[in-house]
Amino acid sequence: MEFDDFGNWLKKNGYLSAAMRLRWQLTVSRQVCQQNGETVNLANLLPDAVGENVSWTTATDILLLKTPNWVSQKGVLQRLELTTQLLLQTLNNKYYLKPQTSLNAADKGITLRWQLPEALLQQSYQEKFKVLGVNYLTYRSQTYLKILQQLNKYQWIFRYLTAATPQGTGKIHRSDFWQQQFTAKNRQIVKVPQSVTASDWQNFSFQPILSQMRVGQQIVEIVGGIETTGMELNPFYSSGVNPASLRLLKLLTAYFWSSPGVPAANIDVDLQHSNKLTRQVVLGNPFAGVPELKTAIKLLNHLADFSKIAASSQNLADDFEYWRLALVDGSQNLSGRIVRQLGNNSLKLNQLAQKNQTKMLVEWQQEKLLDHNSAELLTAAFSQGKPFQIISPAEHLVEIAGHLIGDGLLTDSTGNLGQRCWKNRQLANQLAAAAGWQVPAQWLIRNKTEFQQKYPNFAKVAVAIKGQHYTGSQVFRLPPSTKFLWQQIKQVLQNDAGCLIEQAQPGTCYRILIAGGQPLSVLERLPQQIVGDGHSTIQQLIRKKQELFRQQQRDFPFQTIESTVIDLQGQQLTTVLPRGTQLLLRFDSSYQTGEEYLEMFSEIDPSYLPVLQKLAADLQVVNGVLDVIIPNLYVKFRRHTPNQLIFLNAHQTTDLRIFKQLKIGEPRPIAKLILNQLIKK
Numbered sequence: 001m002e003f004d005d006f007g008n009w010l011k012k013n014g015y016l017s018a019a020m021r022l023r024w025q026l027t028v029s030r031q032v033c034q035q036n037g038e039t040v041n042l043a044n045l046l047p048d049a050v051g052e053n054v055s056w057t058t059a060t061d062i063l064l065l066k067t068p069n070w071v072s073q074k075g076v077l078q079r080l081e082l083t084t085q086l087l088l089q090t091l092n093n094k095y096y097l098k099p100q101t102s103l104n105a106a107d108k109g110i111t112l113r114w115q116l117p118e119a120l121l122q123q124s125y126q127e128k129f130k131v132l133g134v135n136y137l138t139y140r141s142q143t144y145l146k147i148l149q150q151l152n153k154y155q156w157i158f159r160y161l162t163a164a165t166p167q168g169t170g171k172i173h174r175s176d177f178w179q180q181q182f183t184a185k186n187r188q189i190v191k192v193p194q195s196v197t198a199s200d201w202q203n204f205s206f207q208p209i210l211s212q213m214r215v216g217q218q219i220v221e222i223v224g225g226i227e228t229t230g231m232e233l234n235p236f237y238s239s240g241v242n243p244a245s246l247r248l249l250k251l252l253t254a255y256f257w258s259s260p261g262v263p264a265a266n267i268d269v270d271l272q273h274s275n276k277l278t279r280q281v282v283l284g285n286p287f288a289g290v291p292e293l294k295t296a297i298k299l300l301n302h303l304a305d306f307s308k309i310a311a312s313s314q315n316l317a318d319d320f321e322y323w324r325l326a327l328v329d330g331s332q333n334l335s336g337r338i339v340r341q342l343g344n345n346s347l348k349l350n351q352l353a354q355k356n357q358t359k360m361l362v363e364w365q366q367e368k369l370l371d372h373n374s375a376e377l378l379t380a381a382f383s384q385g386k387p388f389q390i391i392s393p394a395e396h397l398v399e400i401a402g403h404l405i406g407d408g409l410l411t412d413s414t415g416n417l418g419q420r421c422w423k424n425r426q427l428a429n430q431l432a433a434a435a436g437w438q439v440p441a442q443w444l445i446r447n448k449t450e451f452q453q454k455y456p457n458f459a460k461v462a463v464a465i466k467g468q469h470y471t472g473s474q475v476f477r478l479p480p481s482t483k484f485l486w487q488q489i490k491q492v493l494q495n496d497a498g499c500l501i502e503q504a505q506p507g508t509c510y511r512i513l514i515a516g517g518q519p520l521s522v523l524e525r526l527p528q529q530i531v532g533d534g535h536s537t538i539q540q541l542i543r544k545k546q547e548l549f550r551q552q553q554r555d556f557p558f559q560t561i562e563s564t565v566i567d568l569q570g571q572q573l574t575t576v577l578p579r580g581t582q583l584l585l586r587f588d589s590s591y592q593t594g595e596e597y598l599e600m601f602s603e604i605d606p607s608y609l610p611v612l613q614k615l616a617a618d619l620q621v622v623n624g625v626l627d628v629i630i631p632n633l634y635v636k637f638r639r640h641t642p643n644q645l646i647f648l649n650a651h652q653t654t655d656l657r658i659f660k661q662l663k664i665g666e667p668r669p670i671a672k673l674i675l676n677q678l679i680k681k
Helices: 005-013 073-090 118-132 136-153 155-162 176-185 199-203 243-258 264-282 293-310 317-328 334-341 346-365 372-383 416-423 425-434 448-458 482-493 538-551 560-568 608-618 670-678
Strands: 023-034 054-056 062-066 095-097 110-115 206-215 218-231 388-392 397-400 403-406 442-445 463-467 473-476 499-503 508-515 518-526 529-531 582-584 596-599 624-630 646-651
Touching: 005 118, 005 243, 023 073, 062 073, 073 095, 073 243, 073 346, 073 372, 095 346, 110 243, 118 136, 136 155, 136 206, 136 218, 136 243, 136 264, 155 243, 155 264, 155 293, 155 317, 176 264, 199 206, 218 243, 243 293, 243 317, 293 317, 372 388, 372 397, 372 670, 416 425, 416 646, 425 442, 425 608, 425 646, 442 448, 448 482, 448 499, 463 482, 482 499, 508 608, 508 670, 518 608, 518 670, 529 538, 608 624
Parallel strands: none
Antiparallel strands: 023 062, 023 095, 023 110, 054 062, 110 218, 206 218, 388 397, 397 403, 442 499, 463 473, 463 499, 508 518, 508 624, 518 596, 529 582, 624 646
């Protein structure tokens, strides 16, 4: 392969791989269908979603998913994947995304935009080309012009590799979108543009993105990147975009940037010929091979050589193998593959759409892109058209409408001292007691000596044992023996600096979600349990419950504690429970012990809500959760009456899924409620 002066400069300085660090934006047209295959009016279905992530076309059954900002290739694909998932979560299982570009003229498929690395442009100008006497903006425009000319010269190869045959009843073309373009406009090149800012680019597949900037006292038009419209959805990818298409454009752009451009004398002829070949490709039979195969293979070989010399960090061997095979054999290309596997069978197309949706649902549950709490908040932001950015998936940190949010609940509104108290059960207990709230009696045990000294205080009472810092507890309704209790405390001390002995309190445990200082949800916590069906053994019922929890990404443990509780109730694993008979597997309803929840926000006496708000304020819990005991939430709260509300603990955050995975009742729109509290002025 041949390099020009710029390419040699890149090669000499080891910058060839840097030339491929393009920045991207994607806009994808999608149609939402009902289960019967009919499209829906999206303006009615998603009335508040319009924003930087979603917009409508002139056709109300087509929406545009957008990836804001210029990001890396990996970043833009992940953003599109996440945005598509958020769209599906905002809808529900009554709808699915049509996996192909439609026959509707308003559907323009996928618009790709990309920019050259500006820092490399500036560095090359300063070190190599400034001496030529041209200003930087002129040099920059000439660079983009050189790339655009070559991209359009070989546009037919890109269209051949990415075209997707539509589902139609008429004559089948390789590309629906480009077939419409050629039919409507005949795609004749009236004039070959001589500059990157010329208006004649509208007749070309690859066009400059133009923007204005002030230089001194003048407003000048500059190129902001490269754009191509009409790449059709790939139905075999959930997001509709095959990442290999972006990798191909990245290689083409970097290669054309580094190699000699199209000679000025040949531009007219070359681009006219390219347009003719593109027309032949998109109107051709899906199984037909690429025209001018030798030219296409020669370019592919140059790209392969360039990739090796540039030492690309990505392994593109599979891509090159596929591209070579597709150029030779049309049946192996995307359009040919669609005809072979789907044909005009709408049933198969619907099945593929459902398969894509199932794949995205699995990825959502496995939290491949983002933790579930943050994803829940982003879904609420998406549905309300609010801008968002992912700051750090590892740290569960996102930004929504300019507000930094961690774990789907946390903001900077709470100081370090408050958070320090929440992380230490005893400190939280002392803080609540100091504010006048009723708390259980507690004893901190750090070693056997302290246990022996303090044991007489709780020897004859029902107790719960808890780690000083870690979640989880174990409740003993009857006072355990000294030896057994010490063995349980020793297990806690293996993982924690201290073990709290807490006097067990009568009443029902509740988890209160607080956001913006307001109680948003009141969950009743049910201990781990099973209910008989009249024919299954206890062991079989446990396995069924474990499978249900596994589907919810939760644990339903069965270990020593659960086995002991069954024995205490005089039951065996082989016992068949009568229909409707409830059997507890634990006496406590601690977090992540197989507990279940009931939403009681609409049931609790309204007098408790300002009380819970005051408790949160005293504990400095602006956003978080409170664990409390309320013996009877239907009775009006009276401040000076004892045992109406007992504080147990406070936490920074909790898994927001539990507010949706209810045993009984409809869940509240928790993510939306939280978001409204966190970003309100």
